[in-house]
Amino acid sequence: MSPIPAIGALAGPPAPIAPISAASGTTGTGQAGGAGFGDIIGKAIANTEQAQSTADNLAVKAATGDLTDAHDYLVAATEASLTTQLTVAVRNKAIDAFNEIMRLQA
Numbered sequence: 001m002s003p004i005p006a007i008g009a010l011a012g013p014p015a016p017i018a019p020i021s022a023a024s025g026t027t028g029t030g031q032a033g034g035a036g037f038g039d040i041i042g043k044a045i046a047n048t049e050q051a052q053s054t055a056d057n058l059a060v061k062a063a064t065g066d067l068t069d070a071h072d073y074l075v076a077a078t079e080a081s082l083t084t085q086l087t088v089a090v091r092n093k094a095i096d097a098f099n100e101i102m103r104l105q106a
Helices: 037-064 070-105
Strands: none
Touching: 037 070
């Protein structure tokens, strides 16, 4: 029986997220050299797409009988589900924040 791979082992490591400074509102690495909010969101979406693609590929292998360890598919499917849920939650919070800002300006 082979060991279960760690979450993220199939799709690669997640992109590191820099801490946000409370005083300036910029990332901990500074705006000039650091990743902006749009870059972080773009990387998160790309990571979600990669996790879903990996899960899809393993599902096809499982259906055709080419997958030797069913745990690989289970881990990939769970990772894809969790990354999708996180992406949707962040999107919903961003929309809520935008709507709140628009309501305050009226």
